[in-house]
Amino acid sequence: MPVLWGVSFDATAMSGVVVEFIKIAQSFAGRGVEVHLDLGYDIKADKGRFFQPYRHERVPGWITLDRVDGVADIAGYDREFVASTLEAVRQDRVVHADRVVADLAAAIVRTWEDRGVTLVMVENGTLPENVVYTKALYRAIEVYGATHRLGRYVLWRDHDLMWQSEPDKYGSFPYPATPPMVNSPHIHYFALHEEAKRRTLEWMPHLRNLDVLPNTFAPPVRPARPDFRAHFGIPEHARLLARSTRIIPQKRLDRDLHLLALLPGTWLFVAGDTGEDPAETARLRALADELRVPVVFGGVLAPCESAGDEFSVRDLLGHADVVSFLTSYDYESYGNPIGEAVAAGVPYAASRYALYDTVYAGFEAPVLDILEHDLPTPEFAARVRELMTNAERRAQVVAHNQRLGTDNRAAAEELVSTLFPPPMGERVRLSVVLPVFDEAANIDDVLRSLHDQADIDHDMYEIVLVDNNSTDDTVAKARAFAERSNVAVHVISEREQGVACARRTGMEFAARRSRDRKDPGERFYLVSADADCTVDRRWLTELFAVMEEDKAAIGVCDYYYNAEHFTGRPRLWDAIQRTLRCRAVTFSLFGGFPDGKGFAVEREAYERVGGIEIFYQLQNGKFVNHLSDDWDFGIKVRGSGYDIAYAPKSKVEINPRRVNHALDEVITGRAYGNDGIIVMRDIRPESPARTADLTEAEALQAWEFSIKDFTPKNTVLPVLLTPSFLDDDAVVEFFGADLAHRLGERIAEIKAEMSVTDFLPIHSYKTPSYRLYLEFRDEIFARLRATAGEDIGHPPPLPECFADVPPERFAEFVKYYCEDRESGEAHNYFGNGGVF
Secondary structure (H helix, E strand, C coil), X not given: CCEEEEEECCCCCCCHHHHHXXXXXXXXXXXXXXXXXECCXXXXXXXXXXXXXXXXXXXXXXXXXXXXXXXXXXXXXXXXXXXXXXXXXXXXXXXXXXXXXXXXXXXXXXXXXXXXEEEEEEECCCCCCXXXXXXXXXHHHHHHHHHCCCCCCEEXXXXXXXXXXXXXXXXXXXXXXXXCCCCCCCEEEEECCHHHHHHHHHHCCCCCCEEECXXXXXXXXXXXXXXXXXXHCCCCCCEEEEEECCCCHHHCHHHHHHHHHCCCCEEEEEECCCCCCHHHHHHHHHHHHHHCCCEEECCCCECCCCCCCCCEHHHHHHHCXXXXXXXXXXXXXXXXXXXXXXXXXXXXXXXXXXXXXXXXXXXXXXXXXXXXXXXXCHHHHHHHHHHHHCHHHHHHHHHHHHHHHHHHHHHHHHHXXXXXXXXXXXXXXXXXXXXXXXXXXXXXXXXXXXXXXXXXXXXXXXXXXXXXXXXXXXXXXXXXXXXXXXXXXXXXXXXXXXXXXXXXXXXXXXXXXHCCCCCXXXXXXXXXXXXXXXXXXXXXXXXXXXXXXXXXXXXXEEEECCHHHHCCCHHHHHHHHHHHHHHHXXXXXXXXXXXXXXXXXXXXXXXXXXXXXXXXXXXXXXXXXCCCHHHHHHHHHHXXXXXXXXXXXXXXXXXXXXXXXXXXXXHCCCCCCCCCCXXXXXXXXXXXXXXXXXXXXXHHHXXXXXXXXXXXXXXXXXXXXXXXXXXXXXXXXXXXXXXXXXXXXXXXXXXXXXXXXCCCHHHHCCHHHHHHHHHHHHHHHHHXXXXXXXXHCCCCCCCHHHCCCCHHHHHHHHHHHHCXXXXXXXXXXXXXXXXX
């Protein structure tokens, strides 16, 4: 069983840090992960629990409270030592203590070895409460990760960095005494929001693998106990203000008492440890008596996530009318009571502390500006009273905040699932990767077509949907589909915009998980699908069969358009069909190249060539990712000596919007860019799609750009990358012996001339294949006419620049033309992705 080790630097069982750990850890526990938690009693000195045994700490039963073995026996490591190191930090003095660091690191590693730890979650490890322990933890992570060949097995999340939590306590920027955050192959860092991420990178500009992971808004795990009010003596019909917090001066509970004085008929329930600061508790009791307000100090309640019978924060929220969070101004950004209130469907009232607007932008609540008013005003109290008494307004606020909270939680779950993916089913042989961006209109049909595959068991494949920053209901629809699907559907996210980035993320997600399958010796396949194209019933079955039989590295399926979508447009339909007939000929000979709409790759071959590579181009002064990642990947595979197999019975229906919304660009050969810049563009504009047929002139232009784009890539490029094709009987029959021989000789000459043995994927189907096309175009078209039909015709006219080139120097000037990187003339001539 996999084991998750959590370590909190908070040193208390009742804290927002621990509650957030529980929320994330719960998702792992649901996947069968055993969860251990070190509360940090042996880390933080100021909570008075150093080396204290666990006694009655209230955590869910699925968590094992644990700690590092033998830490109390490390010479020189005790509460006084930790307190003294924190004092040194305050004075910007660096603490070394190398021997203690080494002993602590060794103890941590021994403990993880004994427990069989596979994942680690560090909460607040960067906060310099114990810089020696932080250094030891970094060392242990490196040693343990290297020993067990683990990837990024550590989720390191900081809640209260120096600029957020008691800033005078931790020295001065750039905090020379704080251990620097390290770029480790084993650690993925998280900040709670964009401002914290910005400040972290301002402090540690070299840091990579830093993402935003906001606090989650987890729904209650059980209903509230009905006897809560009676147990604590709260009248059934009294309005109830709730506050769950540590009872210390920094939390400013006196504000709640003054607010209560402005809300007649309202009670206050304080859930917190009255023994942590007895003087503060006594002061608050005296103030309550002075103000004559009813207050219940209910003690520590179990966390919201507790499913036990004891009273929990969930019971308090189930009876509360409003949750209060009137904290101090320099509060450390996230307030768990707000998140818990949102999740439980209770309105909240808060103070405008330093980062409130950053963290809770968009949420609705009465907010007290404590820089102007230290105590609640009558106007503020009136807004709180409205939420207690106006049912319609209350419902509006709750619905609005829960909608935002749900989005927050979903984003956190997706990120964690991507980094620490769930295990793969034992029988799964194929992962279908589906990148999506704003596909709400199509996603149900696409997922249904992937689900309803014939003659293949549902537990033999899975669907990995990669959301690429959708702004519509795509993800919500996908999650709803997943709940009713017989096929496992995983929803993950990729923040860098671009289908290539999303496809790579999905492939890597599936590849990592596939290594842990029961029989890793079986061939495993990563399959690409497109979010606007539906697949036929036997799409996956036929693709799988060809891959298993041929043992190829890549399997390529067939694509078609539905004729019904082109009724009344015979010229356009003819141009499309001629291209697809040529495609059938060349793919049957060479296997073709993968298209994102549908291909499979064997996992080991995928990893050996380095997976999908993202190429970047400059467009209008900005880097953009190159669209043809699928072609480029196929070139890497073919160029590495692997085979590509064609599965003609595995079929994908192309969405007609690819033509209808981009028809003008297709006709002019500019479907995806100009001057060699090939990028994804949105083909879902608000204007109506073009549905009229082409004129004769447009049809000719569309066909010429289509065949110019098609022929270099599908007829020339395969033999350029794999000259041994020219020894194959079927290929020789297609080209004819003489042409096949001369093509082979010319390919060898061009390779020698360019001093290249491995063509770079992004260029290999451009310069050399363009040159070969222009030199052999008449003969190649003659062979296409003979095999695909006489209506294929003759090559489109040459660019005008060749009109004055003497025939004997034609090949020389073709070279200059195809290598013209400045004007992009050759790229524009060949169409930049204008193929049907």
